Every structure is written in C-alpha cells, then in structure tokens.
Amino acid sequence: xxxxxxxxxxxxxxxxxxxxxxxxxxxxxxxxxxxxxxxxxxxxxxxxxxxxxxxxxxxxxxxxxxxxxxxxxxxxxxxxxxxxxxxxxxxxxxxxxxxxxxxxxxxxxxxxxxxxxxxxxxxxxxxxxxxxxxxxxxxxxxxxxxxxxxxxxxxxxxxxxxxxxxxxxxxxxxxxxxxxxxxxxxxxxxxxxxxxxxxxxxxxxxxxxxxxxxxxxxxxxxxxxxxxxxxxxxxxxxxxxxxxxxxxxxxxxxxxxxxxxxxxxxxxxxxxxxxxxxxxxxxxxxxxxxxxxxxxxxxxxx
Amino acid sequence: xxxxxxxxxxxxxxxxxxxxxxxxxxxxxxxxxxxxxxxxxxxxxxxxxxxxxxxxxxxxxxxxxxxxxxxxxxxxxxxxxxxxxxxxxxxxxxxxxxxxxxxxxxxxxxxxxxxxxxxxxxxxxxxxxxxxxxxxxxxxxxxxxxxxxxxxxxxxxxxxxxxxxxxxxxxxxxxxxxxxxxxxxxxxxxxxxxxxxxxxxxxxxxxxxxxxxxxxxxxxxxxxxxxxxxxxxxxxxxxxxxxxxxxxxxxxxxxxxxxxxxxxxxxxxxxxxxxxxxxxxxxxxxxxxxx
Numbered sequence: 001x002x003x004x005x006x007x008x009x010x011x012x013x014x015x016x017x018x019x020x021x022x023x024x025x026x027x028x029x030x031x032x033x034x035x036x037x038x039x040x041x042x043x044x045x046x047x048x049x050x051x052x053x054x055x056x057x058x059x060x061x062x063x064x065x066x067x068x069x070x071x072x073x074x075x076x077x078x079x080x081x082x083x084x085x086x087x088x089x090x091x092x093x094x095x096x097x098x099x100x101x102x103x104x105x106x107x108x109x110x111x112x113x114x115x116x117x118x119x120x121x122x123x124x125x126x127x128x129x130x131x132x133x134x135x136x137x138x139x140x141x142x143x144x145x146x147x148x149x150x151x152x153x154x155x156x157x158x159x160x161x162x163x164x165x166x167x168x169x170x171x172x173x174x175x176x177x178x179x180x181x182x183x184x185x186x187x188x189x190x191x192x193x194x195x196x197x198x199x200x201x202x203x204x205x206x207x208x209x210x211x212x213x214x215x216x217x218x219x220x221x222x223x224x225x226x227x228x229x230x231x232x233x234x235x236x237x238x239x240x241x242x243x244x245x246x247x248x249x250x251x252x253x254x255x256x257x258x259x260x261x262x263x264x265x266x267x268x269x270x271x272x273x274x275x276x277x278x279x280x281x282x283x284x285x286x287x288x289x290x291x292x293x294x295x296x297x298x299x300x301x302x
Numbered sequence: 303x304x305x306x307x308x309x310x311x312x313x314x315x316x317x318x319x320x321x322x323x324x325x326x327x328x329x330x331x332x333x334x335x336x337x338x339x340x341x342x343x344x345x346x347x348x349x350x351x352x353x354x355x356x357x358x359x360x361x362x363x364x365x366x367x368x369x370x371x372x373x374x375x376x377x378x379x380x381x382x383x384x385x386x387x388x389x390x391x392x393x394x395x396x397x398x399x400x401x402x403x404x405x406x407x408x409x410x411x412x413x414x415x416x417x418x419x420x421x422x423x424x425x426x427x428x429x430x431x432x433x434x435x436x437x438x439x440x441x442x443x444x445x446x447x448x449x450x451x452x453x454x455x456x457x458x459x460x461x462x463x464x465x466x467x468x469x470x471x472x473x474x475x476x477x478x479x480x481x482x483x484x485x486x487x488x489x490x491x492x493x494x495x496x497x498x499x500x501x502x503x504x505x506x507x508x509x510x511x512x513x514x515x516x517x518x519x520x521x522x523x524x525x526x527x528x529x530x531x532x533x534x535x536x537x538x539x540x541x542x543x544x545x546x547x548x549x550x551x552x553x554x555x556x557x558x559x560x561x562x563x564x565x566x567x568x569x570x571x572x573x574x575x576x577x578x579x580x581x582x583x584x585x586x587x588x589x590x591x592x593x
Contacts (some may be wrong), residue, residue: 028322198548200518206476206514221481225469228476252587253577256553263469267557282505292541296391 036279071126073279075287081233082243082289084128084234085121086265088257089114091273092248098273107139107274120282122154123186130191132257140192144174148181155187161233162196189237198259205231241265244289246282248274266292307312320377326573327378333580336533338382338554338570339375343368345539345563357399361406363565369420374572378460382529384461386547390436390470395505407464411444414460416449425457426560429549431525432465434476442460461529468549471525478523483514526551534575556582 072078096106102296114131121129138192151158158178167175175192208231212218218227234240243262245254250271268285270277367387375383387407393400412557414421414428421428430445437445443476445464454565520526531551535544540561544552560567 026513198553200549201544202472203517203520204513206479206520209476210480210483210515220477220484223473223477223480225473252557252582253555254553254557258471259549259553260472262544263467263549265543267542269542285498287521294543296545 002203003183011083022290029169038195047269057289063152065176073282073283077188077290078125079126081124081286082239083126083241084242084244086125086130086132086245086258087117088132088245088247088255089274089277090247092275094249095273095275100237106275111139111143113275115278117282118190119189120279122156124286126188128189128237128242130193130242130258132193132196132233136211140178141171141174144178148178151178151190152183152185157189158184159189159191159236160194161191161201162194163200164194166195191234191237193257198261201233201257202260204233232260234258244268244285246270246285248277249270263295264294266294304536305379319429323374323377323569326569330378330576331575335362335378336380336576338384338530338532339380339575340384340386340532340535340548341368342386342460342535342537342545343373343564344537344541346565348539349555358402358406360565361403365406367565367567371567371572372426372453373424374387374405374569376426378572378576380458382459382461382527382532384431384526384532384548385465386430386463386466386545388464388466390433390465391546393436394467399518404438406463407556408444411441411448411462412504415448421452421455423457425509426452426460427458428452429453429461429528429559431461431463433470434465436465461526463547465526466525467546468544469546472520472550474525475520475523479515479519482523483519485572486514521550524550531555534558534579536560536567536571536575538567
C-alpha cells in the first residue's frame with residue numbers, strides 16, 4: 001500500500017528567506033571545504049550524514065530501498081504502522097544558528113533528514129506522509145528538477161496542497177509537472193503542503209459547497225461533515241487524516257497546519273531539531289504511536 | 303472540643319495554602335499570564351480503576367479536581383476557562399454509562415450555581431457550549447438555569463463543552479454562515495455575479511475583491527466565539543491528542559500533557575503550564591500576529 005507523506009512549506013519562509021546563489025561547484029563533496037568539514041566533525045549527526053554530501057538537496061540513492069521491503073525494526077510492530085504520518089519539519093534555521101552557520105546549511109541538512117524519512121516510509125510501508133517544511137524555494141526547485149527520476153524509480157507520487165499562487169510561475173509549472181508525471185505511482189504518496197492553512201482549507205471547502213448550492217447541485221440541508229471532508233484539499237489522498245503528527249524542535253503547538261484532519265491524530269513532539277531527526281528518532285515516534293490507546297471517544301478495551 | 307480544634311486546624315492550613323498560592327501568583331505575574339486555559343479532563347475512569355473505586359467515583363473525584371483547578375485559575379486572573387466535559391463521540395459508549403454521566407452532569411450544573419460554589423465566589427459567568435439537540439431535556443434545562451443564573455457575572459468565564467466536537471461546531475458555523483449570506487447570494491445571483499463573489503483569493507488569484515464568505519464570517523458563528531482562543535490546552539493522563547476539541551481555536555495554543563489522571567491534577571501542574579507558556583510567549587505572539 002502506498003504511503004502518504006505531506007510536507008508543509010511555511011509562508012513566513014517564502015516571504016523573508018532568499019537563498020543567495022552559491023554555485024554548486026563551491027559546495028562539491030570533492031572540494032575541500034573547511035567549513036563543511038568542521039560541520040561534519042562537530043555536529044556528530046546521526047543517520048546518513050557527515051559524509052560530505054550536503055551539496056545536493058537530495059543526495060544519491062542509498063540502498064535502503066534494496067533491503068527487504070516491509071521489514072521494520074524490532075521495536076516496531078508491522079501490523080500497527082500508521083497509514084498517514086504528518087511532519088512539521090521545524091528547526092532548520094536554529095540548527096544552523098547553533099553551529100554559527102548560514103541558514104542555508106540548516107535547510108540543506110533538513111533536506112537530508114527529509115530524504116531519510118521518505119526512504120523509511122517507503123521501506124516500512126507507511127501509506128501517506130504529509131510534511132510542513134520551512135524550505136527555500138530554490139532548494140525545492142532544485143530538488144524537483146534533480147529528483148524526478150528518483151521519484152519515478154521509487155514509485156513515489158507527489159501532490160501539492162495549499163496556496164501556490166504566490167510562488168514564481170516557473171516553480172508552479174514544475175510542481176504541476178511533478179504531480180502529473182508521478183500521478184500513477186503507488187509506493188508512497190508524498191504531499192507537499194505549500195502555504196497551507198487548515199482554516200483556509202475549510203474556508204475554500206465552504207466556498208465550493210456554497211457554489212454547488214447556488215448551482216443546485218446540493219441542497220443547503222445536505223451539508224454535513226462528510227460533504228465538507230470531500231471538499232478539503234487533503235481529499236486527494238487515500239488516507240486524508242493523519243494517524244500521527246510529528247513536530248520537531250520541541251515546539252508544543254500545531255500552528256494552523258492541519259486542523260479538521262487532526263481531530264483524532266496522535267501528536268508527538270520531538271525535542272531534536274529537524275536536521276537531527278533520523279531513523280532512531282523516527283522509530284521512537286512510531287513506537288510511541290504504537291503504544292497509545294486510541295479510543296475515538298469510546299471506552300477503553302478493559 | 304476536639305472537632306472544633308480540627309476545624310480550626312483545617313481552616314488554618316487552607317488559609318496558609320491560599321496565601322502560598324498568592325505568593326506564587328505575585329511571582330509568576332511578573333511575566334505574561336494566560337487569559338484562557340482549556341482542560342481536557344481525561345482519566346476519571348482509569349483513576350477509579352487504579353484506586354479500586356466504583357465506576358462513578360472517578361467522575362466525582364474529577365469534579366472536585368475541577369473545582370480546585372477553577373479556584374486556582376481564577377486566583378491567577380485567568381479570565382476564561384474551558385472544560386471538555388462530554389464529547390459527541392462519547393454517546394457511542396454503553397447507554398447506561400451515557401445516562402449516568404448525563405445525570406452527573408445535570409447534578410453538577412445545578413450545584414455550580416449554589417451560593418457557596420467557587421463560581422459565585424469569583425463572579426464567574428457560565429456558558430454551556432455544544433449541540434443542544436443531542437441533550438435530554440433535563441440536561442438542557444440545567445444548562446439553561448446555570449447560564450441564566452450567572453448571566454450578570456462579568457469577572458470571569460467558564461465554558462463547559464457538553465455534546466461538543468470541533469467538527470460539529472465548524473459545520474454548524476458554516477450552516478449559520480450560509481443562512482446569513484443566503485439573501486446576499488440571491489441578490490447577486492439575480493445579477494449573475496454570485497459565482498465571482500463566492501470564489502476566494504486562493505482559487506482566483508487575480509480577484510482582489512473581498513469574497514462573500516471569509517474566515518471571519520465562519521468564526522463569528524462558532525459556538526466558542528464568546529471567548530478568545532485558548533493560550534494553553536491541558537490534557538491529563540498523558541495522551542497527546544486533541545480528540546476533536548477546539549481544533550479551529552488551537553492553532554497557537556501551547557499543548558501540555560501531564561501524565562497524571564484528571565482527579566490527580568493539582569496546583570503544581572498549573573504552575574508548570576504557566577511557566578512553559580511564559581517561556582514560549584514572545585514566539586507565540588509573533589506567530590499569532592503573523593497568522
């Protein structure tokens with residue numbers, strides 16, 4: 001079953017952050033880059049990092065996909081993995097600031113962590129992954145352009161929710177192309193939430209329903225929560241409501257990410273900053289999810 | 303004679319505790335204080351099981367804990383307190399359990415307006431928030447009595463969510479918005495421009511005109527519109543999920559989940575929540591202004 005992964009790009013980043021163009025050859029892993037070397041030594045990053053490859057937003061394929069698909073770590077139970085995981089990838093800038101680095105290093109490291117989580121979702125058969133990312137547009141553009149082949153190879157479907165009208169036109173076109181090219185992929189459904197707000201999603205659903213009432217397609221009395229859910233942007237996925245929401249960097253709030261969809265979502269707040277979120281941290285979050293007793297308002301089993 | 307001494311001693315210790323709480327308040331109030339705290343009172347039944355009490359006893363202990371928390375909140379000048387007493391989803395439980403819980407709610411709504419209750423002591427106005435169509439007549443009447451009896455109070459506010467879910471609240475607000483806007487739709491429809499008015503900025507980026515339905519329209523029809531958004535949401539028993547509570551209003555709320563069951567909640571949890579709130583305050587403020 002394909003997994004869904006949603007990512008949200010925060011509007012404040014689009015307004016204020018601009019990545020000064022740094023030629024790729026200055027960041028090449030083959031170039032001696034003292035700043036980068038000191039980063040990889042000093043930070044003691046866990047996961048697939050510290051190998052000098054922070055150049056590309058999404059480094060070359062690792063071999064996780066070739067391992068036994070569906071095998072999970074011993075701490076986790078295969079039969080109770082969440083169908084939909086949502087992630088607020090918070091802390092990229094703080095990660096860079098703590099190391100005295102420009103923000104862009106934080107985003108590059110964050111992209112690495114993002115890649116790790118995507119691979120793990122493919123491997124552990126999580127169907128949907130929704131992500132809110134504090135990304136820089138140039139990085140996203142580079143990722144989409146460079147990684148489309150990999151997305152096809154790994155059978156990852158890409159979707160976009162939120163308001164992309166404020167993005168540069170060429171990025172909008174690129175996003176649309178990625179959606180169209182990957183629409184038949186079924187291993188993992190990766191959803192980018194770009195300038196997405198839960199309240200605005202409900203508002204646009206409300207407006208769509210009002211149009212349908214005006215056109216006589218539905219009666220006002222027909223409006224109920226099921227109709228509303230069908231109009232939400234998250235209806236593009238097989239499992240629109242996340243089972244688990246992970247927020248990194250220790251912030252204990254939802255920040256108008258999903259709203260309606262989070263009614264019964266288990267919330268997990270990780271203290272680590274997003275670039276430090278690796279397989280161990282993901283296993284911990286999933287293990288915490290599997291230990292919870294989800295009652296949906298009913299009585300516990302005992 | 304002995305019982306008189308006991309009573310005096312009890313009174314003395316209560317006054318001492320109250321004095322100590324005031325000291326905490328003076329210290330904490332140097333920093334920003336929350337104006338609205340919401341509680342998800344989870345764990346009454348598990349508490350009863352843990353203490354080997356009969357089933358209803360957990361809810362009764364939970365009610366005492368609620369009265370204590372209300373006292374502490376109002377002493378701390380927290381103007382709005384919201385409690386999640388009964389979810390629409392809770393109607394799925396066994397009928398006997400639903401009925402006994404409803405009976406307890408009715409009984410406690412009536413005792414809230416007693417002369418000696420915490421609410422009268424602090425001039426608290428009560429709002430019962432929820433889908434009244436799902437409630438029995440006796441509970442509806444008890445809710446109405448509590449709201450009428452405290453309608454003139456203005457110092458603080460207690461919002462009790464009964465037969466409430468956020469999704470129900472949002473759908474209800476949308477229905478009310480349509481009712482309000484239906485006349486405007488009809489006028490525009492007859493002039494052929496209703497479609498343009500309904501489409502918001504997201505679908506049609508070039509249309510800079512104000513759309514007919516906006517976030518403010520939906521918000522003003524929310525049942526919780528009588529209070530500002532909560533600063534802190536506290537859910538006991540260690541569960542970290544909102545369970546369809548204040549989804550619309552919780553975007554910037556600090557979420558705090560102590561492990562203790564609801565009847566075990568105490569003053570120290572409130573202090574911890576407020577300290578966390580103060581630590582995150584400037585960041586929260588920037589986020590709210592941005593939103």
